[in-house]
Amino acid sequence: MAKTIEIMDTTLRDGEQTNGVSFLPHEKLHIAKQLLNVVHVNRIEVASARVSEGEKKAVKQICLWARQHNMLNRVEVLGFVDQHTSANWINSCGGRVMNLLCKGSQRHCELQLKKTLHEHINDIIEEVNYATALGLEVNVYLEDWSNGMKDSPEYVYELVDALSLTPIKRFMLPDTLGVLNPLTCMNYMRKMRKRYPDLHFDFHAHNDYDLAIANVSSAVLCGANGIHTSINGLGERAGNAPLSSVQAILKDHFEMETAIDESALYPTSRLVASYSGISVSPNRPITGDNVFTQVAGVHADGDNKSNLYCNALLPERFGRQREYALGKNSGRANILKNLEAYDLELTPEETRRVTQRIIELGDKKQLVTPDDLPYIVSDVLKHDAPESRVRLINYMVTTAKGLQPTASFKIEIDGEAYETHASGDGQYDAFMVGLREIYEERLGRHLPQLTGYAVGIPPGGRTDAFVQTTISWTLTDGRVIRTHGFDADQTDAAIKATLKMLNMLED
Numbered sequence: 001m002a003k004t005i006e007i008m009d010t011t012l013r014d015g016e017q018t019n020g021v022s023f024l025p026h027e028k029l030h031i032a033k034q035l036l037n038v039v040h041v042n043r044i045e046v047a048s049a050r051v052s053e054g055e056k057k058a059v060k061q062i063c064l065w066a067r068q069h070n071m072l073n074r075v076e077v078l079g080f081v082d083q084h085t086s087a088n089w090i091n092s093c094g095g096r097v098m099n100l101l102c103k104g105s106q107r108h109c110e111l112q113l114k115k116t117l118h119e120h121i122n123d124i125i126e127e128v129n130y131a132t133a134l135g136l137e138v139n140v141y142l143e144d145w146s147n148g149m150k151d152s153p154e155y156v157y158e159l160v161d162a163l164s165l166t167p168i169k170r171f172m173l174p175d176t177l178g179v180l181n182p183l184t185c186m187n188y189m190r191k192m193r194k195r196y197p198d199l200h201f202d203f204h205a206h207n208d209y210d211l212a213i214a215n216v217s218s219a220v221l222c223g224a225n226g227i228h229t230s231i232n233g234l235g236e237r238a239g240n241a242p243l244s245s246v247q248a249i250l251k252d253h254f255e256m257e258t259a260i261d262e263s264a265l266y267p268t269s270r271l272v273a274s275y276s277g278i279s280v281s282p283n284r285p286i287t288g289d290n291v292f293t294q295v296a297g298v299h300a301d302g303d304n305k306s307n308l309y310c311n312a313l314l315p316e317r318f319g320r321q322r323e324y325a326l327g328k329n330s331g332r333a334n335i336l337k338n339l340e341a342y343d344l345e346l347t348p349e350e351t352r353r354v355t356q357r358i359i360e361l362g363d364k365k366q367l368v369t370p371d372d373l374p375y376i377v378s379d380v381l382k383h384d385a386p387e388s389r390v391r392l393i394n395y396m397v398t399t400a401k402g403l404q405p406t407a408s409f410k411i412e413i414d415g416e417a418y419e420t421h422a423s424g425d426g427q428y429d430a431f432m433v434g435l436r437e438i439y440e441e442r443l444g445r446h447l448p449q450l451t452g453y454a455v456g457i458p459p460g461g462r463t464d465a466f467v468q469t470t471i472s473w474t475l476t477d478g479r480v481i482r483t484h485g486f487d488a489d490q491t492d493a494a495i496k497a498t499l500k501m502l503n504m505l506e507d
Helices: 025-039 053-068 085-092 106-113 117-133 145-151 153-163 182-195 212-221 243-252 262-276 297-304 332-341 348-363 370-381 427-442 490-506
Strands: 006-009 043-048 075-080 097-103 137-143 171-174 201-204 226-229 390-400 403-413 416-423 449-456 467-474 480-487
Touching (some): 006 243, 025 053, 025 262, 043 053, 053 085, 075 085, 085 117, 097 106, 106 117, 117 137, 137 153, 145 153, 145 171, 145 182, 153 182, 171 182, 171 226, 182 201, 201 212, 212 226, 212 243, 226 243, 243 262, 390 427, 390 490, 403 427, 416 427, 427 490, 449 490, 467 490
Parallel strands (some): 006 043, 006 226, 075 097, 097 137, 171 201, 201 226
Antiparallel strands (some): 390 403, 403 416, 449 467, 467 480
C-alpha cells in the first residue's frame, strides 16, 4: 500500500515571517478557508502566540470558522515555554492545538535559555501538562534539530527520551537554519526513526541552500510521517518547501499519497501572491506563468508527434493548459499550435510570412502573446482583416496634485459613439471607470475582470523609452486572455491593450 504523508502548511505563520509580508485578519481567514476547505491540507499553522492584538483577532476568526466546520483540530498555533502565557493565549482564542517551541540543540538551550537540559525538560513537561489540562493537544518543535543532531546528538536523544513519555502527539524536526543536505538529512532521520519507531515525526525544511525540496525527499524516504510546506515557498530568509512542488514529488517520484487537491494549487498560489505582495517567479514549477509554455519550435513539433516533450507534470492536473510561446525562437510548429486554437488555417507560404513577422517583433524585444496572433495574421496577410468594431475616437486623461485623476473620452462600438467623463484612483483607473459605465450601465454588458497588470521597459532607465503594458483579463467563463499595448506613455499603452481586449470580445 502507498504510504500516506500528512501535510501541515505554515503559510500563515512561518510564511508571514517573509520580509515585508503581513496578512490582515480577513486575509488570513480567507487563506485558511482555502487551504483547509479547497486544497485539503491536513493541518495549518496560523500564527505565533502573543504577537499582537491583530494576530489574536485573526486566530479567533479562524478558530470560530473551523469549529463551525468541524476542523478545529486542524488549526495550530505556535507557542512558547513561557510559564503558561502561550497556552492561555491560544485557549482564549478558541484554539485547540499548540505547537510548543523547544530547544533541539544544546547550544540553543545553554546559550539562549542559559539552562541545563534537565531544567529545560522540566519546563517543557510543565507546559505540556498545563496545556493538556486546558484541553489543548500539544506538538513540539525541536528548534535547531539539524544542528543538534550534528553537534550534540546525545542532547537530542535525552530530550526526546523524556518527552516521549508525555502526551505530546507529534515531534516536529526543523532544519531551522537550512544547513542540511539530502545525505545528512537521510542520516539523521534514519537515526530518529530507528531509535523511536513509534513516534510521529514531521520534517520542516528551510531553503537557504536551495535544498528544501531535496531534503523533504530524503526525509519522507527515511520515515517522516509529515511535511511542513508553505504556499509559494514563503518563509523566513530563503523560505520553506513550496506545497506545489512537494505534492508533485511525493506523488510522481515516490508514489506517496496526500489529501491535496492539485487543481486548487494554482488559484491558491495566485491568492497568496495577491495578499502577500510577493509575486511568483514565472519559472517556478507548477505555479509559475511560464512553466507550461513551450518556447522552442522543436518542442511544439515534438508535441505534435506523440507528445514527445511532455512529462507527468501535465498542466491539466493543476487546472492549467499548455501554451506555445510566440517570439524569435518560434518555429512553424509553434505557430500552427496557436492557429489551431483559433481555428485559423494558413497556407505554408502564409505561415512562413506570419512566422517571420513574429520573429521580427521578438528581435525588437516586443512581447507577442497568443492572443495577438489573429491581429498579426490580419496585418501580415492584408486580406480578410477583421474590422475594428471598437474604436477610441479621442480621449484626454489628467492628473494634478491634490485632485483626483480624470478621463474624458469618446468611443465607437459597432458604429455608435458614446461619450463619458469619469474619475478614479489613477489615470488608467479613471478610464476603466468610464468604460465600465458605458458597457455595464448603458449597454448592460459585463466586462472581464482585470487580474494582472505588468509594465516592462527596456534596460537603461531612459525616460523616453517605450513601455509595454501587458494586462491579464479573466472572462466570465474562467478563461484568461492577455493583451498588450506599446507606447512611450504607460497609460496610453494600457489603453491600447484594453482596446485589443474589447475587440476580441466583439469578435
